[in-house]
Amino acid sequence: MQWSYLSHAIRKYSKHVNGFHVGIVGAGPAGFYCAQQLLKKIPGCQIDIYERLPVPFGLVRYGVAPDHPEVKNVINTFTKTASNENVRFIGNVSLGCDISLAQLKHSYNAVVLAYGADEDKKLSIPGENLSNVVSATKFIGWYNGLPADKNIKVDLDVEHAVIVGQGNVALDVARILLTPVDELKVGTKTDITEYSLETLTQSKVKKITLIGRRGPLQVAFTIKEFREMLKLPGVSTHFFKEQINDIDKIISDLPRPQKRLVQLMYDASQKTEVRDKLFDLLFLRTPISILGTRKIEGIELAVNHLEGEKAVVTDEKYTLKCEIAFRSIGYRSIQADPDVPFDKISSTVPQSIGVYSVGWLSSGPVGVILSTMSNAFQAASLIGQHFDKGLLNERKPGYNYISKVLEDKGIITVDWNGWMRINKVEVERGIKHGKPREKIVDIDEMLKIGGILDYT
Amino acid sequence: MSKQLLKYIITKNCLKSRIHNMKYMSTVNNEKLIKVTFNKANGDKITAEGKKGDSLLDVIINNNLDFDGYGACEGTLTCSTCHVILDPKDYNALPEKPSDEELDMLDLAYNLTDTSRLGCQIILEEKLDGLEVKVPATVNDARYN
DSSP states (O other), rough: HHHHHHHHHHHOOOOOOSSSSEEEEOOOOHHHHHHHHHHHHHHTTTTEEEEEESSSOOHHHHHTTTTTGGGGGGHHHHHHTTSSEEEEEEEEBBBBBTTTTHHHHHHEEEEEEEEOOOEOOOOOOOOTTSSSEEEEHHHHHHHTOOOGTTTOOOOOOSSEEEEESSHHHHHHHHHHHHSSSHHHHHOOOOOOOOOHHHHHHHHHOEEEEEEEEEOGGGOOOHEEEEEHHOOOEEEEEEEEEHHHHHGGTTTGGGGHHHHHHHHHHHHHHHHOOOEEEEEEEEOOOOEEEEEESBBEEEEEEEEEEEEEEEEEEEEEEEEEESEOOOOOEEEEOOOOTTTSOBTTTTBOOOOOOOEEOTTTHOOOOOHHHHHHHHHHHHHHHHHHHHHTTTOSSSSEEEEEEHHHHHHHHTTEEOOOOHHHHHHHHHHHHHHHHHHSSOOOOOHHHHHHHHHOOOOO | OHHHHHHHHHHHHHHHHHHHHHHHHHHHTTTSEEEEEEEETTSSSSEEOTTTTTTTHHHHHHOOOTTTTTTTTSSSSOOOOOOOEOOOHHHHHHHHOOHHHHHHTTTTTTOOTEEEEGGGGOOGGGGGGEEEEEEEOOSSTTTTO
């Protein structure tokens, strides 16, 4: 007992290496922010960050819209964290496939699950499998060069698109489709993939209808993203008057953030100018089926009314014709390994001593980078408290053990230097197109450039 | 070479060096440093100095101040991690009112007040010497720290 107390005290105050091993699963913003904070809370701890893909940064690389390059500045901070001598990046390792949670628990004093929420919620209505019914998540993965989504089929030789959902993901899809393609090509710093740019150049989409189950007060998108829609050249934003006309009477009673957003929507609804392309916001509708034989031809909608904050479906229904539909009604986390303490109802992982969760896997898939940072910092604080109380004192082998597992399985991993090599190639390829980078979308190619087989 | 051209070159060079001198003199004048005090959520009080034209975010970065997660987007108006709260008097005295885009980001900040600003948008000038701002915790939890 006394010895364990002493060894804990030694660990706590040794500056460089203290034998405290943390394994983080997922190299997105939550994982990196957690690592950054852990280095402060437990100086001298060794942090290993595992990533399923060969490359780091998760949604910052594959989710953030290519026309929002400023948001990606957080990569500089993450890179600084990764350059710390006590932080190791191990890319191309998948939890539940290459390694198990049991193995991680065996190796690390603290396991931090940061693998996000990458499954999109389905509408679960008839016709959802028709061609040109597209997951917004996959569409975003496609234009952002996510290897798994690079081959999805989208036919943009159509005029009317429907997007089901009224969050920022829905607005990202709408904005990318309605932005004049030249703006995505020149003068900006987008790293949108060349192949998607080619497809977008051929796009004939002239009208987008954004459908929500509830009303204008319940939209999930944030004001910055909505203001961008209003500024799109050649696009007019349209509301259905009867759905928004009375709203000005209650604006002054709303709390400030909502007040400014609703005011902006109301002001936009009062404008009458008509431009080439149309961005339509339709409230109080629930899709009940998708119509068509092979390809989508329309979407059957039920009219809702609000009871309090809840949408209630009425008997009234009608068909809205469209030639492509995107579903964007949220994400869900998966249980990556049967041992993950997964709450099936909320699809999140609660905190426990030794196994922690951060980011969307912890909070559910909502919020901006600030909320993820906040969540990750809090989890790191909790780990720090458990460490201080001596709850995580066992001697653990850390990467020494996992590296053997990976070696036995013959898995090619990518370390930080490997990522730097991939990064260099991407940046060089980008120069040709006047872009900050041209992403490599093939995993084998990434591994050829950045992979290592040496596990020591 | 024509006389005119020669004259042009001479005056241009003259002008250049004059501008250079003026620039040099103006940096000398600007070297008067402006003090700012940051009152952190955990009670720490940190005073640092910046030059005229620096933003509060610049002051924090240039002085290597350790503010968790502060300035994530590096001053590009795409996050609200550099949120600061001012006294109403100081807030009203700032020369620039917040833009719509700044207010849009502030709307996502924790502990938003009527006198909140983004640190990257507050630009130092001499009359702000001695400014005190509150830096709310970057996390939405009063128990943190």
